[in-house]
Structures are given as structure tokens and as C-alpha cells.
Amino acid sequence: MTRExxxxxxxxxxxxYLDGIERDLKQWLVEPDAPAxxxxxxxxxxxxGGKRLRPVxxxxxxxxxxxxxxxxxxxxxxxxxELVHTYSLVHDDLPAMDDDELRRGRATAHIRFGEAxxxxxGDALLTRAFALPATLREPxxxxxxxxxxxxxxxxxxxxxxxxxxxxxxxPEDIEGLNFIHMRKTAALIRAAVRMGAICAGADDSTLxxxxxxxxxxxxxxxxxxxxxxxxxxxxxxxxxxGKDSAGGKRTLIAETGIEQSRRRCTELTRQAVVxxxxxxxxxxxxxxxxxxxxxxTH
Amino acid sequence: MTRExxxxxxxxxxxxYLDGIERDLKQWLVEPDAPAxxxxxxxxxxxxGGKRLRPVxxxxxxxxxxxxxxxxxxxxxxxxxELVHTYSLVHDDLPAMDDDELRRGRATAHIRFGEAxxxxxGDALLTRAFALPATLREPxxxxxxxxxxxxxxxxxxxxxxxxxxxxxxxPEDIEGLNFIHMRKTAALIRAAVRMGAICAGADDSTLxxxxxxxxxxxxxxxxxxxxxxxxxxxxxxxxxxGKDSAGGKRTLIAETGIEQSRRRCTELTRQAVVxxxxxxxxxxxxxxxxxxxxxxTH
Numbered sequence: 001m002t003r004e005x006x007x008x009x010x011x012x013x014x015x016x017y018l019d020g021i022e023r024d025l026k027q028w029l030v031e032p033d034a035p036a037x038x039x040x041x042x043x044x045x046x047x048x049g050g051k052r053l054r055p056v057x058x059x060x061x062x063x064x065x066x067x068x069x070x071x072x073x074x075x076x077x078x079x080x081x082e083l084v085h086t087y088s089l090v091h092d093d094l095p096a097m098d099d100d101e102l103r104r105g106r107a108t109a110h111i112r113f114g115e116a117x118x119x120x121x122g123d124a125l126l127t128r129a130f131a132l133p134a135t136l137r138e139p140x141x142x143x144x145x146x147x148x149x150x151x152x153x154x155x156x157x158x159x160x161x162x163x164x165x166x167x168x169x170x171p172e173d174i175e176g177l178n179f180i181h182m183r184k185t186a187a188l189i190r191a192a193v194r195m196g197a198i199c200a201g202a203d204d205s206t207l208x209x210x211x212x213x214x215x216x217x218x219x220x221x222x223x224x225x226x227x228x229x230x231x232x233x234x235x236x237x238x239x240x241x242g243k244d245s246a247g248g249k250r251t252l253i254a255e256t257g258i259e260q261s262r263r264r265c266t267e268l269t270r271q272a273v274v275x276x277x278x279x280x281x282x283x284x285x286x287x288x289x290x291x292x293x294x295x296x297t298h
Numbered sequence: 299m300t301r302e303x304x305x306x307x308x309x310x311x312x313x314x315y316l317d318g319i320e321r322d323l324k325q326w327l328v329e330p331d332a333p334a335x336x337x338x339x340x341x342x343x344x345x346x347g348g349k350r351l352r353p354v355x356x357x358x359x360x361x362x363x364x365x366x367x368x369x370x371x372x373x374x375x376x377x378x379x380e381l382v383h384t385y386s387l388v389h390d391d392l393p394a395m396d397d398d399e400l401r402r403g404r405a406t407a408h409i410r411f412g413e414a415x416x417x418x419x420g421d422a423l424l425t426r427a428f429a430l431p432a433t434l435r436e437p438x439x440x441x442x443x444x445x446x447x448x449x450x451x452x453x454x455x456x457x458x459x460x461x462x463x464x465x466x467x468x469p470e471d472i473e474g475l476n477f478i479h480m481r482k483t484a485a486l487i488r489a490a491v492r493m494g495a496i497c498a499g500a501d502d503s504t505l506x507x508x509x510x511x512x513x514x515x516x517x518x519x520x521x522x523x524x525x526x527x528x529x530x531x532x533x534x535x536x537x538x539x540g541k542d543s544a545g546g547k548r549t550l551i552a553e554t555g556i557e558q559s560r561r562r563c564t565e566l567t568r569q570a571v572v573x574x575x576x577x578x579x580x581x582x583x584x585x586x587x588x589x590x591x592x593x594x595t596h
Contacts, residue, residue, distance in 0.1 A: 030452060031448075031451065031452055031453040032453070033453035033457070034451075034452035034453045034457060035452075035457050035460050035461065035465075035466035035467075036466065036467075037460065037465055037466040037467070038452055038456070038457060038460045038465070038466060039452070042452065087421075091417055091418075091421060094417065096412075096413035096414045096417060097414050097417065114394075114465075115394035116394045116395050116463050116465060117460070117463075117465050119389055119392065119394060119395065119417065120389075120456050120459055120460055120463075120465070122421075123385075123389060123420075123421075123424065123456055124451060124452040124456045126421065126424055126425065127424065127447050127450050127451040127452070127456065128447070128451055128452060130428040130443055130447050131443070131444060131447035131448070131451060133440070134439075134440045134441070134443040134444035134447060135440065135441075135444055136440060137440070140438050140439075140440055141432075141438075141439065141440030141443065141444075142431070142432045142433065142434060142435070142438055142439030142440050142443070143432070143433075145428055145429070145432040145439065145440070145443055146429060146432035146433055146439075149425050149426070149428050149429035149432060150329075150429070152425050153329065153332075153422060153425040153426055153429060154328060154329055154332035154333075154336055154337070154340065154422040154425070154426060155329040155330070155331035155332045158336070158418050158421055158422045158425065159331070159332055159333050159336065161418055162333050162335065162336045162415070162418055163333065165414050165418075167333075167335055167336070167412075167414060167415050167418070168333035168334065168335040168336060169333075169334075169335070
């Protein structure tokens with residue numbers, strides 16, 4: 001029986017990867033010469049109980065195309081992507097941005113350490129993320145860093161946050177929401193999946209297939225997040241709910257209703273799974289992950 | 299007559315590099331798909347009349363050890379270092395940090411575009427900085443990015459800002475101030491000089507000499523900044539003065555007096571120049587730069 005067949009929950013599927021991811025994050029997060037107070041704040045933010053979806057995607061994608069997810073290149077990429085994700089949460093939670101006091105059931109960084117430290121911790125996490133693959137030689141770090149920067153940068157995740165904050169013009173329809181979701185969430189997920197595959201030496205057509213998987217998965221993931229914000233409870237999510245509509249933010253749910261959003265989520269997940277067909281059996285865990293993510297309640 | 303002998307001012311020495319640096323920054327700053335509003339804010343921050351000292355150091359260091367500063371690797375590194383410097387100014391100016399409204403004689407980013415956009419612009423500039431050398435193959439981008447991340451990160455520039463903000467424990471004496479200056483300013487200048495030399499294929503002993511040059515230059519540069527904050531005028535500096543002492547920040551000047559600070563600046567500059575001896579004639583512009591920086595009035 002393969003691992004895929006024996007897992008019926010998201011936690012089961014992700015669990016085998018978690019120890020290694022946590023160990024690598026601990027080992028690689030802080031340079032020895034960093035001030036203790038800064039190091040403590042960085043650890044608080046990184047070891048705060050996230051799902052580790054993005055690093056798992058790096059490792060699963062590497063394995064899907066025949067690479068060894070226990071090798072150092074995919075592990076460094078996995079840690080790097082999680083640091084980018086964590087920095088984005090720290091900065092998004094700031095008073096000038098989403099002004100959130102609770103994250104994963106704990107005080108956000110600026111509540112715990114003050115606003116100046118939260119800004120600097122985010123900056124330090126982002127910088128460290130790029131340092132981790134920089135030392136790789138085979139495959140070389142440069143192209144991996146280019147992928148990460150593209151997913152995280154001004155045409156990727158940051159563009160999504162700029163749009164989400166209403167700081168740039170976006171059409172007030174499904175296309176506009178798609179624009180935001182593709183950048184805010186799918187861009188970094190795409191980088192994660194591509195980095196894992198690049199570590200395994202994937203060819204261009206395989207990278208294309210995995211890119212389509214990642215983009216559909218990312219859109220479905222953000223849509224599920226928005227759905228849970230409407231129908232979930234704070235206890236399930238470890239953060240305040242109803243925030244999107246309360247804050248006047250447009251969400252696909254508000255635009256089209258809960259049922260239609262659920263159908264769109266199912267369709268995106270189906271497209272993600274279809275995209276994996278050329279990859280073969282190795283993509284089993286990626287397929288299962290897409291299916292289980294669409295069913296999650298937190 | 300060499301360029302070095304014909305230049306008697308800092309502006310004269312830097313001028314021949316400026317057109318290329320500005321052109322490269324324009325060309326490489328923004329990805330085509332970035333939202334127009336974000337791109338505009340990024341351009342406002344980058345093209346705001348800085349001295350371009352750090353990119354000039356990359357190019358001079360490359361030339362000092364026999365490399366071609368017009369080649370793409372040093373030019374990408376030069377632009378990358380300037381983007382890291384610019385991001386640090388944007389974030390340092392934020393209300394939660396130094397709370398500055400004026401920078402280079404213009405409104406700071408959060409005054410002009412709002413606090414959320416300023417945070418995101420800083421994030422985008424930092425991300426873009428790492429993307430620029432990532433595409434290089436010879437020399438490969440990875441080691442160059444590792445240098446940049448070390449200079450900018452939690453044991454480098456960010457540590458300096460953490461210390462400067464009083465967010466970590468630092469001895470209240472000259473050693474403590476040295477700790478702050480080495481990180482806040484010298485660490486990125488060291489990265490600039492080393493990246494330029496790495497582009498030219500410098501050996502380890504040459505890199506060591508240039509590292510000593512850069513560290514002494516960086517300390518002298520920050521000390522001159524602090525002196526100008528005490529004795530300069532807002533018109534000369536394009537920003538408010540007397541801010542360090544008014545804000546209760548410790549500076550070497552407050553600790554030891556203006557005359558002793560000037561002597562220390564002279565001694566650091568001398569040590570920077572001495573460090574260049576093994577490099578030979580090619581280091582002329584680097585030497586001249588150190589001497590002229592110590593004499594500047596803005």
C-alpha cells in the first residue's frame with residue numbers, strides 16, 4: 001500500500017514531511033551573529049504552528065518528478081518558501097495593512113514585539129529566504145532564487161497585496177478577484193512547485209504541467225480561505241472571521257454566493273488534478289493534496 | 299593624466315558612473331507585469347537623487363582588480379545593492395521606525411503614498427534586489443546573492459537597525475557604537491565592494507584586503523553622517539538635522555565630542571587607504587573616494 005492510499009486527511013498526508021521541515025527551519029533560520037532579540041522574534045514568527053503547505057509542495061513536487069526530497073537543494077528551497085510566506089504574514093498583519101492582532105491563535109508579531117521589530121523581522125525573514133538557496137551549486141542557486149523572487153515580487157505576491165489593499169486599480173468583477181488571488185496566493189505556490197521540480201531536473205513540459213497544477217491549486221486554496229472566512233468559526237481558524245466582509249473587502253463569495261464559490265473551488269481542484277496527468281504515478285501525493293485542501297475546514 | 303588625478307571633488311569622481319547606474323536602475327527596476335501604482339512608487343523611491351555611493355563602489359571595486367565594470371554582472375550587482383539601500387531607507391523612514399517626513403529634500407514614501415504602500419514598496423525593492431543577480435551564470439548569481447544577503451540580513455544591516463532602535467542590548471560605549479555602525483552601514487558597503495571584486499574573479503587575499511577597506515570606509519562614512527547631523531544644516535543635507543541628539547539616540551559625537559570624532563574619522567579613512575596597498579594602481583579611485591568622503595559636507 002502506498003502512502004497516498006493510506007492517507008485520508010490533510011494532516012496524515014503532510015505529517016511525514018513535518019519533522020524534517022521544522023528541523024531545517026530551526027537549523028537554517030538565524031545566522032549565529034544575529035542579535036538575540038531579533039533571533040527570538042524571528043523564531044516566534046516562524047515556529048508558530050503553520051500548516052507548512054508551501055514547503056510540503058516543494059518536497060512533493062521534487063519527488064513527483066523523480067528527485068530526492070531529502071537532498072539539500074529541495075530542503076533549502078522548502079525552508080526559503082516558508083520564510084517568504086511567514087514574512088508576508090508578519091507584514092500583512094501590521095496596523096497599516098490588515099491590522100490583525102491574532103494569527104494562528106497567538107499574538108501577531110507587532111503585538112508581541114512592537115511595530116518596529118515586526119517590520120524588521122519581516123525584512124530579515126525575506127532576506128534570509130534568498131540566502132538559503134544562494135549557496136547551492138547543483139542545481140545552482142541563481143535560477144531557484146529567480147523563481148522565488150518572481151513569485152514573491154512586484155508582479156507576484158506583493159502585487160496581490162497591493163491589489164487586495166485597494167492600492168491599485170483592479171476590475172470589480174470575477175476577473176479582478178482572479179487577478180488578486182493569482183498574485184496574492186497562487187504566485188508563491190507556483191514558485192514552490194517549480195522550485196521543487198527544478199531541484200529534480202524537470203524538463204520544460206513537466207514544469208509547464210506543474211505550473212498549471214500550482215496555479216489552479218493556489219486559486220482554489222485562496223477561495224477556500226475566503227469561504228472559511230464566511231462559514232468557519234474563530235475556534236476552527238485560530239483567527240478572527242467575517243473580517244473580509246466586515247472590512248468591506250470584495251471576495252468572490254460576496255460577488256457570487258457561497259454555493260457558486262464552492263462549485264468554482266471544485267472545478268479549480270479538478271483542473272489542478274488534470275494538469276498532473278502527464279507526470280504519472282509520482283504525482284499521487286500532489287493530487288491527493290489538492291483534493292484534501294478543497295475539503296478542509298480550517 | 300588618469301581619471302583619479304583629474305578629480306578634486308566627490309561629484310567629479312562619481313559622475314562618470316552615474317549615467318550607467320541610472321540607466322540600469324530604470325531598465326531593471328520594475329517587472330513588466332507589476333501594477334502601475336506600485337511601479338510608480340518604486341520609481342519615486344529609487345530615482346530620488348541619492349549619491350549612488352554603493353553601486354559606484356561595486357563598479358570601482360570590480361575595476362580595481364582588473365574586471366570590466368561595463369559588463370553585466372557588476373552592473374546587476376551595483377543596481378541590486380542600491381535597491382537594498384533604498385528599501386532600507388523606505389522602511390527606516392516609517393512612522394514606527396525613525397518617523398521621517400523628508401528624505402533627499404522630498405516627501406518620504408509613506409508621506410507620498412501612504413504607510414501600507416511604503417511597506418510594500420520596501421518589500422518589493424528588497425525582493426527585486428535579489429532577483430537581479432539571480433540570472434547571472436558567469437560568475438554564478440548564488441555566491442553574489444549570498445554576499446548581499448549577509449550584508450543586508452539579520453547579522454548585518456537589519457541587526458544595525460535593530461540596535462539603533464534600541465531593540466537589542468548593546469554596550470553603552472564606543473564598542474557598542476562601533477557594533478551599530480559596522481552593521482547599520484559598513485555591512486552593506488562591504489557587500490558592495492566584495493560583490494564587485496567577485497565579479498572580477500578576485501582571489502581570497504584580494505577579497506580580504508578589500509573587505510578591510512570597505513569596513514573602515516563604512517565606519518568612517520557613518521561617523522561623517524553623524525557629524526553632519528550635528529554640524530550640518532538641513533539645506534546642505536536635504537533632511538532634518540539634530541535628529542539623533544534630539545531623539546536621545548547615542549552617537550559617537552555625543553559620547554566623545556566633535557573633535558575626537560573627526561580624528562577617529564581621519565584614522566578610519568587612513569586604515570581604509572592602507573588596506574588597499576596590496577591591490578596596486580587599480581585601487582586609485584577607491585582610495586580617492588575614501589579621502590573625499592571624509593571631507594564631504596553633505
